[in-house]
Amino acid sequence: MTTKINSIRCKPTLKIYRTDGAQTGWEKRLDAIGSGTYLLHEEMDYSRNRTLPKIGDRLGESKRFADGEIYHRQSDWLVAKVQSYPAVGEDCDWDEIILCYCQFEPIESEWERVATLEEIVAQQVAKDTGLEVVKG
Amino acid sequence: MSETDPFQKKRFTKPATDPDKCAEMAKKYGWDYQRFIPNNDPVLKVDCEFVGEEINFQELWYDHQD
Numbered sequence: 001m002t003t004k005i006n007s008i009r010c011k012p013t014l015k016i017y018r019t020d021g022a023q024t025g026w027e028k029r030l031d032a033i034g035s036g037t038y039l040l041h042e043e044m045d046y047s048r049n050r051t052l053p054k055i056g057d058r059l060g061e062s063k064r065f066a067d068g069e070i071y072h073r074q075s076d077w078l079v080a081k082v083q084s085y086p087a088v089g090e091d092c093d094w095d096e097i098i099l100c101y102c103q104f105e106p107i108e109s110e111w112e113r114v115a116t117l118e119e120i121v122a123q124q125v126a127k128d129t130g131l132e133v134v135k136g
Numbered sequence: 137m138s139e140t141d142p143f144q145k146k147r148f149t150k151p152a153t154d155p156d157k158c159a160e161m162a163k164k165y166g167w168d169y170q171r172f173i174p175n176n177d178p179v180l181k182v183d184c185e186f187v188g189e190e191i192n193f194q195e196l197w198y199d200h201q202d
Contacts, residue, residue: 012163044169046162047145049189062185064173070149070183114185117150 011087011095013045017059017077023104040077040102053079053100058107062114071111077102145189149173151180158184 017040019029031037041059058074065071081101087094126132145168152158155172162169167186175183 012169041171043171044159044162046166047168047187047189048166050168060170062171062173064175064183068175070173070185072147072185115146115148117148117186120146120148 011093013050013096013098014094015043015045015053015098015100017041017043017053017079017100017102019077019102019104023102025104052084053082053098055079055082057100058109059100059102065111070114072114073109073111074107075109076104076106078105145187147185147187149183149185151175151177152182152184153180155182155184158182158186162186 018038019026019040020038021036026036029037029040031039041061057079059077059079060072061075062070062072079100080103083099083101085097085099087096122132147170150158150161152161152172158169158172161167161184165188167188170185170187172182172184174181
């Protein structure tokens with residue numbers, strides 16, 4: 001069950017996805033200065049209705065294809081454990097830090113193109129007004 | 137992001153000049169900032185990827201009509 005945290009927050013939630021040294025492919029997981037890393041991904045959630053990642057979720061992955069478009073799919077990383085670290089003190093940049101520990105569990109997942117914001121806005125305008133938005 | 141999110145959130149991209157601008161947009165509009173992906177544009181050098189639940193289309197429309 002996805003958990004609704006609360007409705008209004010002033011500071012973002014940092015979601016960190018990490019793994020351990022026993023998971024397949026550790027030799028190739030390097031950080032920006034060339035050292036081995038446990039970090040897989042991080043996200044910054046400024047949304048009003050935030051949802052906690054939960055055990056069994058898949059870390060998503062995105063990349064740019066040869067057509068120049070960005071595609072997204074579920075990755076081979078499965079969330080196996082979730083921990084929450086709320087902020088302590090008023091001067092924190094983050095409201096909460098969520099640590100998601102992931103295991104390598106390969107799956108078949110289709111790449112789907114990610115829409116641009118302009119496309120979503122155009123779709124919404126067309127739906128609301130019945131008029132087509134002409135780009136130009 | 138949870139793949140079984142009950143809030144009907146949408147995933148989308150928006151170009152920006154640098155990654156910090158992605159975070160600024162996320163903060164302004166209340167989006168979940170997922171990642172940035174560099175592109176070959178000389179000005180808008182990254183594509184920001186967000187997940188958003190409530191998009192204020194009218195505000196966005198006026199913000200980007202320049």
